[in-house]
Every structure is written in C-alpha cells, then in structure tokens.
Amino acid sequence: MAEIGIPQRPLRVAVVGSGPSGFFAAESLLKSLVVCAVDMFERLPVPFGLVRGGVAPDHPKIRSASRVFEKTAEHERFRFFGNVTVGRDITVEELRRFYDAVLLAYGAEGDRSMNVPGESLPGSHAATEFVGWYNAHPDYRDRVFDLSCETAVIVGMGNVAMDVARMLATPVDVLKNTDIADYALDALAESRIREIHIVARRGPAQAKFTLPELKEMAEIPGATPLVESDEFTFTPACRQEIEASPGLKRIVEVLEEYSRNRPGSGRNIRFRFFLSPVAVLGKDRVEAMCFERTR
Ligand SMILES: Cc1cc2nc3c(=O)[nH]c(=O)nc-3n(C[C@H](O)[C@H](O)[C@H](O)COP(=O)(O)OP(=O)(O)OC[C@H]3O[C@@H](n4cnc5c(N)ncnc54)[C@H](O)[C@@H]3O)c2cc1C
Known part of the structure; x- marks a missing residue:
C-alpha cells in the first residue's frame, strides 16, 4: 500500500x-x-x-x-x-x-427553549437570533426586534447574557465605533429600553459569567448595574464555596458593590437571582413575564 x-x-x-x-x-x-x-x-x-x-x-x-x-x-x-x-x-x-x-467541527447551532407557555409570542427571542442580528449573521440579519418598550428581560446569566445586556445598554455613540451591523446600530439608536433585567434561577454564587464581563457593566456610559439586596443571599455551603475560590470571591465582591448602587437616570442593568421563568404573558406579543421564586 x-x-x-x-x-x-x-x-x-x-x-x-x-x-x-x-x-x-x-x-x-x-x-x-x-x-x-x-x-x-x-x-x-x-x-x-x-x-x-x-x-x-x-x-x-x-x-x-x-x-x-x-x-x-x-x-x-x-x-x-x-x-x-x-x-x-x-x-x-x-x-x-x-x-x-x-x-x-460544526459547532452547536441550536437553542435551548425554556419550555414555558407564551415562549413563542412575538417579542420573545433566543439570544442566538439577537446576537446573530447585531453581528450581521446571514441567518438572522433580516430579523426585526421591537425595542420600543421600556423593559427587556434576559433569562440566563452567562457571558452571552452579558453580551446581550451590554448591547442593549451601551449608547450608540460608543457602539458606532465597533463592528456592529449598521442596521442594528440604527435600530438601537431608536431603542427605548431603560430597564434590563438579567435573571438567574440560582444565586450569585452560581452565576456563570466571568469577572471581566461583570466589571464591564460598570464601565458602560450612563448605565448603572444593580443587585437587589434581598436576592443577594447565600447558604452556608455557598459561603464555603466562595471562600474556597478566589475567582468566585471576586465576582461576589463586585456584585456586592453593585448591590450598593442606586438606580440611575440612564439605563439600569438589574441582576436578578432565585427566579425561575413560569410563563411569558401577552395577547398578541410579549407584555410581561411570570417568575416563581426558587428560594
Ligand atoms: C453570543 C456568543 C458570544 C461568545 N463570546 C465569546 C467570547 O467573547 N470569548 C470566547 O472565547 N468565546 C465566546 N463564545 C464562544 C465561542 O464563540 C465558541 O466557543 C466557539 O465559536 C465554538 O467554536 P466551534 O468551531 O466549535 O463552533 P462555531 O464557532 O459555531 O463554528 C461552527 C461552524 O460550522 C458551520 N456549520 C454548521 N453546520 C454545518 C454543516 N452542516 N456543514 C458545514 N458547516 C456547518 C457553522 O456555520 C459555523 O461556521 C461566544 C459564543 C456566543 C454564542
């Protein structure tokens, strides 16, 4: 041979x-x-x-x-x-x-659904769609996002959630110096979103984002990162986990700093913990979301 x-x-x-x-x-x-x-x-x-x-x-x-x-x-x-x-x-x-x-090496292109009623209402989108849209991905560049409401809810608290929140919170004067798609920049210039909730089922010690992405939230001009103090709680096991991990400890310290912030007059980025989605509510489009407390 x-x-x-x-x-x-x-x-x-x-x-x-x-x-x-x-x-x-x-x-x-x-x-x-x-x-x-x-x-x-x-x-x-x-x-x-x-x-x-x-x-x-x-x-x-x-x-x-x-x-x-x-x-x-x-x-x-x-x-x-x-x-x-x-x-x-x-x-x-x-x-x-x-x-x-x-x-x-074809990646993982699918989305995971929340499996809650109302998830397919207009106004409810997978992050893949929104991310693909602002990045001019051929599959998503024709999508339309209604940014005329005041509140956006992002379910999940990893780095993709942080990207989405940052895109919604960052002024277009800053975004225009990036590689963002022109049509997305135009749409974001008209955005009326002021309150951005990033929601996690579990607590601050289990958040999946990394420290640089968390700290970036405090660097967005005109935006205020916030943590509800009554959701900033830990079990003794969580406390032990935090003490054992310097990286996690630093994340929790930054979240604690954010818990001392007061809502600003610009955009507020609210980290919400211990909330599990139950339903997306609305008649013809998303009007509200229902969560249950997990603790
Ligand atoms: C919103 C978002 C932000 C991210 N940000 C970061 C970051 O800041 N830093 C970081 O390190 N990582 C980041 N990641 C993760 C990183 O992008 C992925 O881990 C990485 O791209 C995975 O590489 P991959 O080659 O496995 O898959 P992909 O990058 O998804 O590439 C797979 C390729 O296969 C092609 N393909 C699919 N099916 C077929 C087929 N049937 N035939 C031919 N081609 C096909 C796809 O079109 C695609 O081009 C991010 C991910 C997302 C979703």
Whole structure:
C-alpha cells in the first residue's frame, strides 16, 4: 500500500465547519509531521463561525483571533469551500469516500427553549437570533426586534447574557465605533429600553459569567448595574464555596458593590437571582413575564 502523509501523497482531511474548532484543528494538521492537505467545508459563504457571528462587536480583541485563522487559510495545502452544507449538499459518507479522514467541527447551532407557555409570542427571542442580528449573521440579519418598550428581560446569566445586556445598554455613540451591523446600530439608536433585567434561577454564587464581563457593566456610559439586596443571599455551603475560590470571591465582591448602587437616570442593568421563568404573558406579543421564586 502506498505511503500516506508524505509530500507526494498528503493525508487528505475534510474539516466540516470553519469556527475556532475547525481552524485550530486545521492548523494542527498542517503543522503535523504527517503531511496533511485540508479541505474545509462551511455552510455559510464566509468563515470563522461564532468568532464572526457570535462574539460581541465591542470585543475586538477576541474577534481578532480570526487573524490566526487567516494565516492558516493562506497555507498552500489548505482550501476553503463556502456555501456547502454537509448533510445536504454532500453527505459525510461521500466525504469519507473522497478523504482519508473527516473531522466534524460544526459547532452547536441550536437553542435551548425554556419550555414555558407564551415562549413563542412575538417579542420573545433566543439570544442566538439577537446576537446573530447585531453581528450581521446571514441567518438572522433580516430579523426585526421591537425595542420600543421600556423593559427587556434576559433569562440566563452567562457571558452571552452579558453580551446581550451590554448591547442593549451601551449608547450608540460608543457602539458606532465597533463592528456592529449598521442596521442594528440604527435600530438601537431608536431603542427605548431603560430597564434590563438579567435573571438567574440560582444565586450569585452560581452565576456563570466571568469577572471581566461583570466589571464591564460598570464601565458602560450612563448605565448603572444593580443587585437587589434581598436576592443577594447565600447558604452556608455557598459561603464555603466562595471562600474556597478566589475567582468566585471576586465576582461576589463586585456584585456586592453593585448591590450598593442606586438606580440611575440612564439605563439600569438589574441582576436578578432565585427566579425561575413560569410563563411569558401577552395577547398578541410579549407584555410581561411570570417568575416563581426558587428560594
Ligand atoms: C453570543 C456568543 C458570544 C461568545 N463570546 C465569546 C467570547 O467573547 N470569548 C470566547 O472565547 N468565546 C465566546 N463564545 C464562544 C465561542 O464563540 C465558541 O466557543 C466557539 O465559536 C465554538 O467554536 P466551534 O468551531 O466549535 O463552533 P462555531 O464557532 O459555531 O463554528 C461552527 C461552524 O460550522 C458551520 N456549520 C454548521 N453546520 C454545518 C454543516 N452542516 N456543514 C458545514 N458547516 C456547518 C457553522 O456555520 C459555523 O461556521 C461566544 C459564543 C456566543 C454564542
């Protein structure tokens, strides 16, 4: 059998998906002592997955990861095939026939639903849609978001929730200097949202965001981060957990600082704890949300 993985006959690898996983895998393959040739297949016309369509436009440093990927893409044994949906335009079986190896790096594009009544009412959106919209993702750029109301509720308290809250709270004068889609900037300029609630089922010790994202909330011009003091509570087990983790301790300290803030005259970002969504309420569109206390 002919030798594979040499300059005359590279190991041919098909990589499905052009996000960070696909590109870092391609980079490793191309740097390997086994000589590889990489063909990357991407559903969208443009590469970089969520680095382009997910990471917030006001985080240019993280987005600049794509420069490393561009370097990989310049490699002589790398080819990019955009607008190819594996599973529709070509099957994995077909790829396996043409390549020595197939590497699946197609990300996690689906949303998780809350499974509560009213979730499909107009005005209720998955973060994926809103994030894709302000990032000009081809799947979401035509979406319309009604920002004419005063209150927005974000369910979940990880870094995506922080991105969404920041986009809603940041003045357009600041956002206009970012990579945000022009139409999103125009829509946000008309936004009447003043109260932004970020809601978590569990308590401050279980919040999933990271410290830099939390601290950024205090740096948004005209916005005030707030924590309801009666929701800023801990069980003895939580206290122990906090004491054992310097990172978590710092997060809790920052939240405590926010609990001393008073509502401002601009936009208020309210961290809400121990609230589980029960229903999205409204006749023809979202009018309110119902939560139950978990503690
Ligand atoms: C809103 C948001 C903000 C984020 N912010 C940060 C951040 O600030 N810092 C950070 O480190 N991480 C951040 N992340 C996480 C980071 O973006 C992901 O961890 C990372 O992009 C995952 O890389 P991936 O390659 O596995 O998937 P993806 O980036 O999703 O890439 C998968 C690619 O596969 C393509 N694809 C899907 N199906 C097919 C198919 N059938 N055929 C061909 N192609 C297909 C997709 O179009 C996509 O381009 C954020 C995520 C989100 C959602």
